[in-house]
Amino acid sequence: xxxxxxxxxGTTAGDDPLQTAVWRLRSRACWADAAxxxxxxxxxxxLQRASLLVERCLYTEQxxxxxxxxxxxxxxxxxxDDERGAAACERGQxxxxxxxxxxxxxxxxxxxxxxxxxxxxxxxxxxxxxxxxRRGLLAENLARSPQAARAAYRRAHAGAVAQxxxxxxxxxxxxxxxxxLRDGELAEARHGFAESLRIREELGYLVGTAPAxxxxxxxxxxxxxxxxxxxxxxxxxxxxxxPTWLAQQLAxxxxxx
Numbered sequence: 001x002x003x004x005x006x007x008x009x010g011t012t013a014g015d016d017p018l019q020t021a022v023w024r025l026r027s028r029a030c031w032a033d034a035a036x037x038x039x040x041x042x043x044x045x046x047l048q049r050a051s052l053l054v055e056r057c058l059y060t061e062q063x064x065x066x067x068x069x070x071x072x073x074x075x076x077x078x079x080x081d082d083e084r085g086a087a088a089c090e091r092g093q094x095x096x097x098x099x100x101x102x103x104x105x106x107x108x109x110x111x112x113x114x115x116x117x118x119x120x121x122x123x124x125x126x127x128x129x130x131x132x133x134r135r136g137l138l139a140e141n142l143a144r145s146p147q148a149a150r151a152a153y154r155r156a157h158a159g160a161v162a163q164x165x166x167x168x169x170x171x172x173x174x175x176x177x178x179x180x181l182r183d184g185e186l187a188e189a190r191h192g193f194a195e196s197l198r199i200r201e202e203l204g205y206l207v208g209t210a211p212a213x214x215x216x217x218x219x220x221x222x223x224x225x226x227x228x229x230x231x232x233x234x235x236x237x238x239x240x241x242x243p244t245w246l247a248q249q250l251a252x253x254x255x256x257x
Contacts, residue, residue, distance in 0.1 A: 022052075029207040029242045031056035032063070035070070043083045046074040047090065054090050058097040059207065059243040067094055085120030086127045088113045093134055100141055101245070107142050114138065129159025129168055136175065150179050170199040170208065174215055181219050189219040207242060210235040214249050 015023075018037060025034035031052045040046035050070040056063045071090055078084045092113035095106035114135050121127045136152030139145045157172035159165075177192025193216035200208045213232035217225045233250050241247065 022048075024204075026052060026055070027203070027205045027207055029059065029239045031059075032066075040070070040073050040077070043074070043077045043079060046070070046077050047083065047086050050074040050087070050090050051093075054094045054097070057094060058101075061101050061103070061244050064094075064098065064103065081120045081122075082125060082127060085117045085125075085131075088117035088120065089127060089131050089134060092117060092138075096134065096138060096142070107138075110138060110142070124159075126163060129156045129163060129165065132156035132159060133168060133172060133175075140175070140179070146179050146182065150176065153179070166199050167203060167205060170196045170203075170205070170212070173199070174212060177219070178215065186219055190216065193219055206235065207239060210239070211243060211246055214246060218249075 022034045022037055025031070025037070035049045035052045038045045038049040038052075040049050050067065050073070053063055053067040053070045057067050071087065071094060074090065075084075075087045078087045092110045095110035095113060098104050098106045099110060114131065117127075117131050118135070121131055132152050133156035136149045136156060139152055140149035153172050153176050157169060157176065160168035160172055173192045174196035177189045177196065180186075180192060181189035193212065197209070197212040197216055199205075200212050210232040213228045213235070217228035217232065220228060229250060232246070236242070236246055236250060
């Protein structure tokens with residue numbers, strides 16, 4: 001999903017046992033439990049804890065106050081430019097999530113925070129690919145600029161490949177495929193959605209698998225589309241209706257009059 005997003009941390013044999021435990025909880029939508037394992041005594045741990053709770057907000061539409069508190073702690077203990085930039089990147093993501101989900105319009109705050117992060121995180125630094133991805137989200141969903149979003153996603157994808165960050169690649173594949181689907185490029189969309197799904201299944205990123213299945217279903221024909229959507233619905237219910245925003249995509253089409 002780079003340490004600022006814990007992308008891939010704990011997903012392979014030989015990883016730190018704490019990171020493995022955090023990853024297992026995170027991937028099963030247990031963000032609060034994962035965050036509770038981390039003691040915010042260092043900038044890295046504070047930032048990781050904040051990013052978990054920010055992600056919970058985006059997936060559940062809950063926990064905003066806890067995420068704000070964790071983020072303030074991460075901002076207070078950050079010392080290097082990279083740490084301050086990573087905290088600003090999380091600040092931008094939280095403001096973006098609040099705006100996207102209709103909690104409160106914080107679009108200006110999101111843009112300012114990601115702009116601040118861009119000034120602190122140098123190109124090629126570990127957190128830059130994640131920052132590029134999040135700037136793409138703003139361009140696509142708040143600024144309604146698919147061209148700018150595509151350019152940002154491509155930069156993020158290249159950075160994720162260079163850093164060996166498969167989880168972030170699953171996100172860039174999925175969002176580039178979404179833009180391709182919008183443009184009617186079905187083959188390109190299917191390929192991107194399938195790659196995203198493959199990576200998430202290989203990593204065991206359960207909470208992200210249902211969205212990947214549903215996205216691929218949107219690019220497929222029957223009966224495969226219905227099979228994928230049914231599997232997405234099963235996982236969605238298994239996780240207690242998370243991510244919340246997937247419910248609308250999985251809803252059956254309204255009956256014709």
